[in-house]
Amino acid sequence: MTELEDAFSVQQLIARFANSFDAKAWETLAACLASTVYTDYSDLRGTAPETISREQFVELRRTALELLKTHHLAGNVEIQLDGARGVARVSMVIHRRGSAGDFFDTHCFYELGVEKTAQQWAISSIVQKVLWNDGQTAIHPGAR
Numbered sequence: 215m216t217e218l219e220d221a222f223s224v225q226q227l228i229a230r231f232a233n234s235f236d237a238k239a240w241e242t243l244a245a246c247l248a249s250t251v252y253t254d255y256s257d258l259r260g261t262a263p264e265t266i267s268r269e270q271f272v273e274l275r276r277t278a279l280e281l282l283k284t285h286h287l288a289g290n291v292e293i294q295l296d297g298a299r300g301v302a303r304v305s306m307v308i309h310r311r312g313s314a315g316d317f318f319d320t321h322c323f324y325e326l327g328v329e330k331t332a333q334q335w336a337i338s339s340i341v342q343k344v345l346w347n348d349g350q351t352a353i354h355p356g357a358r
Contacts (some may be wrong), residue, residue, distance in 0.1 A: 220335070221293045224302055224328055225293075225334050232286035232306070235279060244272045248338040252288055257344035258320060260358040268344060278356040283294040285309040288324075298330040318357065 215223070227246055234243035247268040254263035266274075290305040308320045327339030350358040 215333070220300075221337050222297055222302065224293050224295070225291055227328065227337065228288055228291060228302055228304055228326065231337060235275065235286050237282050238276075238280070240272050240276050243275065244268055246337055247271060248331075248336040251337065252327070252339035254341040255356070257314065257322070257342060258347075258357055262347045263341075271291040274356075278354065279310075281313065282353065286293070289324060295328075300328045302326045302328055312350075312353040316350050316353050318351055318354045320347050320357075321345045 230242060231246040233239070234246065247270055250265050251268060251271050252263065252265045253271065255261065256263060278294075285308070287309075288304050288308045290303075292303040294301050302325075304322075304324045304326060306322050306324055308322070310318045310320075312318075322345055323343045325339075325341040326337050328335050328338075329338045347357070
């Protein structure tokens with residue numbers, strides 16, 4: 215694969231990652247991830263960064279989002295690859311709606327570590343930097 219083809223594959227990976235949350239496609243989400251994932255959601259959750267299994271990551275997201283409608287919009291993607299590793303910087307807006315119409319939206323920036331194994335790219339680290347939030351944090355169990 216050329217570097218351009220790899221960059222396109224990473225961009226497609228980011229789209230599948232974002233869309234899987236909205237479709238509640240948890241197997242698709244799992245397929246986007248490396249076997250372990252370093253996560254830093256401290257800006258949103260106030261928790262320490264940690265490395266967790268792919269299965270734990272998916273289960274935490276499924277539990278937090280199962281009762282919410284979401285829409286993850288990703289753009290301004292910058293991809294830097296160095297062989298079988300790389301970093302993708304992504305601007306994202308996450309819209310969340312509760313059953314009563316209440317909302318909680320996050321405007322953020324992601325730095326996604328990616329790695330290629332067996333000709334497939336996967337996300338190995340996720341660092342979220344929140345620019346601002348709108349709405350009621352109470353509808354999202356993952357927010358502080």
